[in-house]
Amino acid sequence: MAAQTVASTTDSTVNTTDRTADSPVDLGPAAALSCRECGHRVPLGPVFACEKCFGPLEIAYDFSAYDTEELRKRIEAGPSNIWRYAPLLPVPADVAGKPNINPGWTKLVKADNLARELGVTGGLYVKDDSGNPTHSFKDRVVAQAIEAARAFGFTTLSCSSTGNLAGAVGAAAARAGFRSCVFIPHDLEQGKVVMAAIYGGELVGIEGNYDDVNRFCSELIGDPAGEGWGFVNVNLRPYYAEGSKTLAYEICEQLGWQLPDQLVVPIASGSQLTKIDKGLKELIELGLVEDKPYKIFGAQAEGCSPVSVAYKAGHDVVRPQKPNTIAKSLAIGNPADGPYVLDIARRTGGAVEDVNDEQIVDAIKLLARTEGIFAETAGGVTVGVTRKLIESGVLDPTKTTVVLNTGDGLKTLDAVADTGLTATIRPNLDSFREAGLA
Amino acid sequence: MAAQTVASTTDSTVNTTDRTADSPVDLGPAAALSCRECGHRVPLGPVFACEKCFGPLEIAYDFSAYDTEELRKRIEAGPSNIWRYAPLLPVPADVAGKPNINPGWTKLVKADNLARELGVTGGLYVKDDSGNPTHSFKDRVVAQAIEAARAFGFTTLSCSSTGNLAGAVGAAAARAGFRSCVFIPHDLEQGKVVMAAIYGGELVGIEGNYDDVNRFCSELIGDPAGEGWGFVNVNLRPYYAEGSKTLAYEICEQLGWQLPDQLVVPIASGSQLTKIDKGLKELIELGLVEDKPYKIFGAQAEGCSPVSVAYKAGHDVVRPQKPNTIAKSLAIGNPADGPYVLDIARRTGGAVEDVNDEQIVDAIKLLARTEGIFAETAGGVTVGVTRKLIESGVLDPTKTTVVLNTGDGLKTLDAVADTGLTATIRPNLDSFREAGLA
The missing domain is CATH 3.40.50.1100 (Rossmann fold)
Incomplete structure (x- = not known):
């Protein structure tokens, strides 16, 4: 590879x-x-x-x-951005004082409404990276x-x-x-x-x-x-690539220094998923979280699903595809880290799944309607795959599950351009009542 | 009124x-x-x-x-959102556990590049509310x-x-x-x-x-x-309306529990500016910041400048205007809190100023180019007014100054639609060199 x-x-x-x-x-x-x-x-x-x-x-x-408890205190006393994890990143110790865009420490949203819709009882969270400075991971x-x-x-x-x-x-x-x-x-x-x-x-x-x-x-x-x-x-x-580790760190710290049982991560090059796995392993090795099993699930769009196809076929090698999907930020037909993603999904007991464009759009709307989060198409992919994996029994709804939203719906408005007014009325109460809105 | x-x-x-x-x-x-x-x-x-x-x-x-130091500790131990200030807001004490959108604790960016361009030596900050969940205050x-x-x-x-x-x-x-x-x-x-x-x-x-x-x-x-x-x-x-107080609280806490000397705040209805003033006064009364003078400057677009016009004419009453500006989020021609804004600007030694559409666009580009912040037109108004007030000697460049950006450029792309490619080349090095990019 x-x-x-x-x-x-x-x-x-x-x-x-x-x-x-x-x-x-x-x-x-x-x-x-x-x-x-x-x-x-x-x-x-x-x-x-x-x-x-x-x-x-x-x-x-x-x-x-590093001493575990000193490190934990140092992180917790750090800034509200990725530099709280400077001791675990390839950056100088004084990084927080240098001019940079200072992303991270985005919200981990407890998605109780979405959980109800999907039948998740073990705790469902959305890691919402649309809160970053340019609104993507x-x-x-x-x-x-x-x-x-x-x-x-x-x-x-x-x-x-x-x-x-x-x-x-x-x-x-x-x-x-x-x-x-x-x-x-x-x-x-x-x-x-x-x-x-x-x-x-x-x-x-x-x-x-x-x-x-x-x-x-x-x-x-x-x-x-x-x-x-x-x-x-x-x-x-x-x-x-190491920047993606911070997603793993934040998720665990925001869960109270706990590993989630299941994570659903989008796959473009596959780098993000492999680095999230690396970040989780580091936290275990450093003693910052208890060592217990976790499963990582990879999410692709059907129109660019080389890793999902290889996973389902039981292959170790990823065959390139020519992308054709509305999830353009995931449209890498020849993902460099594809084989590593297959390794991780299999080793952790996860899976790789894909959803089609219609399911992506449905999932964007579902997340917006239930949690007030307007995701990019990539977020539609992870939420859609989560739903599909629950329906197929692959993802366990009784376990703590974190779904990543890595981008912002404002950047992919075209994907949901069919969304619009639910009614048009004249500016009076009669017209309001006629429309059945009362 | x-x-x-x-x-x-x-x-x-x-x-x-x-x-x-x-x-x-x-x-x-x-x-x-x-x-x-x-x-x-x-x-x-x-x-x-x-x-x-x-x-x-x-x-x-x-x-x-409230005991001042207990309150300060309680705030500092609170969540990374506006509910850290729950003791100062009309919300129940357990608000952070209720389902809500949980905005706030947005970045206060030390804008050193912008400060150099504007000649500000006393410390210039942008309070960037585009980091909120739906990207506005x-x-x-x-x-x-x-x-x-x-x-x-x-x-x-x-x-x-x-x-x-x-x-x-x-x-x-x-x-x-x-x-x-x-x-x-x-x-x-x-x-x-x-x-x-x-x-x-x-x-x-x-x-x-x-x-x-x-x-x-x-x-x-x-x-x-x-x-x-x-x-x-x-x-x-x-x-x-009380939600706008949290801008004042965050700015002061992020400055290390200090009042800024000068704030530049956009005016739509004027409510935000009056509530920021209210928030600052509360912090002083509670002993959370040292009592010292601060100046509040109001910013409007020339195409909707009823408060600025009244300020310059020395009036106490605001005469309504019919808005015609690209800063549509500020386009309230008959601002309910206009008279209070005039009071505050005069009482604190601030001012109210306006900029035209061209200056708004220039300021959006200036902020993006210097600080990597893509502001809504309202942010162009505050940055443009800041520049204008420095040039006219009204705003003191040797003092700590905070400029508000209350929205996101992704929502007003039309305003900067003239921005585009700086060059187009063929995919080879000769074409690259010809374009003068080497």
Whole structure:
């Protein structure tokens, strides 16, 4: 599976190992980068693929000095954002004082109305990441990338995107004092362009589709023109990805330092799900939560369900798909972390399931009607999958369950454009009564 | 000035005084309703105009039992939302455990980049209420109205609205288990209709303009058909309005229990500004902040600037205007609390200023570019007015200044629709270099 990330990585790997050797960085408890496949370790630097086996690199930490109760107190006394978990992230200890977008500590909503509708008796919660600064979970990962970019001396932040990520990068770069240059397909809807362009960075339309944009970014990383550029989800990916751990930390702390029994997590690249699992395991190892089993369920849209299809077929390998779904923020047809997601779902006793566009829209409306949360299509996917898994008996309604909403319905209004007035009346009481509203 | 609220209030005043006498309610420290004009007190109930002089009623509290340091500790140990201030609000002590939308505790952003651009050296902060559940400050006031509605036994929540309020009422009613029935002009933009309709309540289009909608709502309150209906900004207004005090509380607590020297607050009805002043005075009286002078500056759009015009002319009375501005959430041509705003601006040594549509758009872009905050047009008004007041020497750049952003740019995308791609290139490095992006 590593092969899919090889082509574009070799150049930057060479570049950036040199850079790191010259200037050791302070990223708090982050000790090194470690290959997820072969375990090979390299110093911290803006690299993302193993020089030995081309497997993905991730952060290796040194948490050995922590005392559990001191750590818990330090976290609880921290700021109302992800930096309360700075001791567990690849960021310097004084991160909360640096200019950044400071996402996180979003609401964990006890969804009693939704629970009643779905027949959940064990406690149902929605982790609502629409409360982040640019209203998606992407603020969490970009905030990490900002700190890595600062540590490595990058001056420009970049990414390829079709939506949430572009806005998150633009906003965070503006706050943190970086130049930003974001690449998007040139023919995106005008609303999405405005949401990304408003932050004043370079917003470059590429004549081509999203694959062309990605390919161009890989080319740029290996070229002198890309010197000094941090691509949040490419050469800063190991740092960036760790931001998703904070979802696991917050959920457990907000449950009173308890693991939930079941989590329903959306799958795009699969990175978020794998990092949530990593975060939960860290909390167990650190003694911050009691060690007990938990199940992670992955949620996809039927129109882009490569991991769900592989799960159901019993495969270890994910076969790429050409996406066709309204859940555009999850529309990655060739998810890099797909195999890891399959591992985690199977190891924890979870599952991977998908729902179609109609079920996604129904679920968006269900969540809004019951809990007053207007979710992006990705939230429709997780709520829809939760419902489907309960109906099929795979998800246990008597257990504590946390469902993630990772984005905001205001960004995907088109998906629910059929929603409208329930009545139109003249401005008088007779007309009101005729409409049956009294 | 009270005359403008008389016509629609007499019936409900009679109704609801009876209701209250029958069932005393527990709304925490709220002791009674008191007329802002003549001081006449009546029991807590769903009334909003004085039966003696038709002046506006507001909440009278009994804070006499509080010890300052105990209160401070209780607040600091409270939840990360407005209910940390439950001891200072018209809500029961156990409010945090009841189903509600739980807004507040939004970010107070230290806006160092914006400060540099504006030449502010004394500390500039943006209180960013786009982080609320439906992304505007309206969640604060609606959350209060929900608790009052519960106390008074209402089963339907209602309002007239053209935007933010409709969404806030729809969402909060869904979460809290109320029926909602919101009235809007029938010809609103489809996006705004979707944002209000998604929560599944009744959304009724009225054939007429916003004035017709308001008039109809007043008629409904006095009719048996409106029995059991709480109109958040009419018969629940005294409770609803108190939600704006929480902006003052949060700002001071987030500044380390200090008053800012200067605040720039938008003016629609003027209620928010008067309640922020009330909140600051309460903190002083309770000993939670040191008593020192503060100045409140009111911000309006030139296309709807009745208070600014009156301020500059030295008048005590506000002459109504017909609004014509892109800042639609501030477009109240006949602001009920206008005279009180004039009082406060003059008493505290502040001012009232306005900016035109072009300045509003420039200010939205300035805030986004410097701080990564995408504000609604109302935020463009406050930032634009701040800039104008600094340039004219009225606002002191050496003093601590807090600027309010009360809404979210995603809801007013049209205002900045000219924002777009900075370049379009082919997916190759030559095209990238030609565009001057390297």
